[in-house]
Every structure is written in C-alpha cells, then in structure tokens.
Amino acid sequence: MATVIETQGLSKHYGGRSFPPWRGHETVRALSDLTIDVREAEVFGFLGPNGAGKTTTIRLLLGFLHPTAGSASVLGRDIVRDNRAIRALTGYLPGGIAFYDTLTGEQMLDYLARLYGRPTPLRSELIERLEMAGRTMKRPVRDYSRGMRQKLGIIQALQHDPELAILDEPTEGLDPLMQRAFYDILEERRAAGRTVFFSSHILSEVERLCDRVAIVRAGEVVALANVAELLNRRRRHVEIRMLDDSMPPALDGVAGVSDVVRRDGVLTCELEGDIGPFLAAIHGAAIADLTIEPARLEEVFLEYYADEGPAT
C-alpha cells in the first residue's frame, strides 16, 4: 500500500531566527521530530488536545508554515519544493473555517472549485447528504449557523474528490445526525481508495472511523498504532460474580491477568492483550455474571496524557 504522507523528524519551532528579523522572540517548540506515515486508502486520526501540535502539522503539510527541521512528503511530493502540486491534489478543511460572508454558499463553492481547476463530481451528492440543498445554498454565508458553515467547509474540502483530505476538527458544530452522515461519507471515501487525515479530540469518532492513529503530546508523537492494536493493549476491567458460595476461578499467573481481588463472592481483575488464556481459566467455574468493560480509546488517550505516559 502506497504511502500518502510521510514525515521524517519534522519540527517547527517559533521564535529564534525568524523572518523578518524583528519578529524574533523566545523559541516555542510547536512540533518536535514528528515521524509518521499515512497510507493510501486509510483514515488516519491525529489526536491530541489543544496546543499539542495537530494544527501545526497540518499547516506544515500544506505549506502555510515552513519546517524548522526534518522533511515531509505528501503524495510523493516534497512539502517545501512541491507544495503547490500537493495542494492541487488535496482537500482541506481548516478548524473554525471562515468564508466570504457576502457570497452565497453556492458562489463560495464555485469560487473555491475554480481555484482548483478541477471538476466537482461529489458536490451535489455532498450537498444532498449534508442537507444543504435548496434555498440554503442560495443564501449568503453570513446568514449561516455554525453547523451550516462547517457543512459548507466539508463540501468545499471534498467536492472535487481529492486524493487526500486533510480535515482539522471536522465534526465541530455538527449535530449527531450530521456527524453520522459525515462518518458515512468518510467511510465511502476510504472505500473509493481516497485517504483521509484528520485531527480531532473527539475520541469516539476517531475510534469509530480511523484505521490508525497518532497521539501527540506537547509537539511530540507519543503513540502511533492501529486503533485495534491500541485498544488491545489497553487493560480492561473484569468483574466476575460467583453463584452462591462457589469458589472463584484461580486467575493468579494467567497470562494477561493482573490485580486479582476477591471479595464477597465477587472477583475483579485487569485483563490485557489476548483474552484466550483468561477464558480458558474461567471455563467450568460457577459464574453468575461476567462483565468485561470494553477498552475505550479515551482511556488509552488519557493514559498517554498522564504525567508519566508510556514510551512509544
């Protein structure tokens, strides 16, 4: 599978040597040594709270910022030398998108599409699915609600069926129905062989949509893995309620099981990795109820954001 985005030690520091020289100030490390790869036809999530470096990464990929160190390529083109070619093949939804307020939604889409010089095969379908059809597109953008602006932003980013969509917090302002419609659209784009790179701090949508994620903290990647792999790595909480006074199964020493506690006919433990040895160990036990809490990306994320996050 081809690599669509590849970064090698990509870094962006502000301050110090800058242009023009009088703009210099104390150095801020917005992004340090970012090395990731995004593959063709995958939905790649870029996770982190505000200020972690997500938007800086996107702005570097699109040429709004110049890297302090490292290199990156998008669709096989260098982000510094061939940025114009990259932008010709990319659709971009910035966070908190702004439009020319006096233009109608239709005029706005026309203008932005003409700047690409490409046909817009997906426009009418996107307008329909995001419920922007009819008079909405004829109204000036200044009359749009936040959610409508976001939907217009999604349409302008995807209307020309770009090889790569870069979406910064795409579901901000969308109601749950529209979020669902948007998820379906992204899944279809992936099925059509398109690549989606999106930043988010809404973990449930990343968990639902993404094939792989990178978690960034203070400008550095602290995890880069398949979502399933990350969840698998995550310790799940298990609670076993025994029938009457039956003896709980012996779980000490079982692979992946830890923190076993027995109290009042209830056994609790933590389960990590392959579930097979655990199931084998409880086979035949007189169990009244068994609860294995599903691993959530949120817990993985919070774990990485603890003071002493796990090393990558």
Next chain:
Amino acid sequence: MSRVVFGHLLRQNALRLIVVIVALTGWGMLMPVIYSAFGQQLADIVNTFPAIQQFVHFGGGDLFSLPGTIAVGYIHPIAIALLSVFAIALPLSWIAGEQQRGTLEIVLARPIARISYYLTLLAASTLFTGLAMAATLVGTVLATAAVGLLDQLTLANLPALWLNGLLLYLAIAAISFAASVTFDRLGPAAGFVLGIVLTSYFLQVLGSLWPDAEWLQPYSIFHYLDPSAVLLDGLQVFDAVLLAAVGALAVVYALAVFPRRDLAAPA
C-alpha cells in the same frame, strides 16, 4: 496572475468601485466650479492682505489659477481618503485582514502560488486606482468645459497628471501591501501604513503653509505629485521616477517576504 482571483476581486468590489468613482468624479468637478465662482474674489482678498498669501498655498496648490485649484483638489484630505480605499484599505484587507479572518487560508490551500496571488491583488489595486484617478480627471475636464475655462487647461498634460497621480497611489498601495504581507494581523499593518501616510501628509501640508518648514516637504511622498506643475509643464520626470522607485522597492520587498514567511493561524 490568477484570472479566477482577479474576477472574484472585481465582483466583490464592483459596488465599492462604482461609489468611489462617482464620488471622485463629483470631487473632480467641484474644483473648477469653485475656481470659476470664487477664484477672482479670493485672489482679491489675498492681494489685499499679502501676509496671508503663504497660508493659501495648501499642499502646493492655490485658488487663484485653474491648475492651482485642481492641485488643491488632488492634495485635499477628501480626495486622499477616497483614493486610499484602493491604495490602503483594500491592500491591507486583502492579505493581513483575510489572514486574520481566515479566508486567506482557504484560498491559499488551493494550488495558487503566493507570488501569483500577490501580483493578482496588486494588479486589481492598480486597475481600481487607475480608474479612480481617471474619474477625477474626467470630472475636472467636464466641469472645466461646463464653466467655459477649457482654454486655461492644457489637455495634452492630463495623461501626465493621471500617470503621476497613479504612481503616487501605487507607491502607497505597494507600501500597504508590504505591511500587509509582513504582519499577521490587520491592526499592526494598518497602524504602520497610516503612520507613514499621515506623517508624510503632515510634512507636505506643514511645509506648504509654513516657509520655515519647507525643507520637510521632500521627505513627504505627497511632495512628488505636483499637479500645478504637471498641468503647466507636463510630466515631472524626477517625481515620477522617484515614486516608481519607491513602489518598486516595496513590491520587491513583498515578493521576497510573502512566499517565505509563515502564515499564522487565523485569529
């Protein structure tokens, strides 16, 4: 140059362009009418009180001759304010303003080079300023003909006045664009440009009204548009070359800075 962006700018600013053109045509018509109605009376008053003679040479013009009256019209704050719509307001708004609002980001996310974008904006600013300058001259000629004073105007020198005025406002526009590509936000860019333009205007007016401050005038960009001299003697080559050089320097600066600088996230 991007034809798509240029067309967008024309559509977005059509109403603004019409309003300014109509206003400047009216303003251009006003000066010959004032001269025709009050020129002789004002000359008589000034001749009676020679001590105030210096103070009526506002900005290098006067109200005792047709070229002098037209010159006053060109250096008057109303004319400057109207022309500044295209020479200051739009250049500041088109880059620094749009960067602050976030609209620059969605345009530059398309396959358009920053140099091409800048040159397109500069071309639009040149067109708008050129049309506005022409409107002022058309108004002046129409009113001069209406009051029967065309014989006092050397029509052959009007294109030179148009060119000299255009060069002045293009130099100001180029400085505005230079500030616009340098600053991330509209406020600092506007402050920088207005500081330069207002100081420059103050030096020119002060030097024209107070003989002891006359040495300040060459430091003003407005000093290099002398409509009286152009209307009487044709294009003032040094003035035109100097204004062109100032404009060219600002353009070269912007072309060097804009493609290389980081564009901050919108406010």
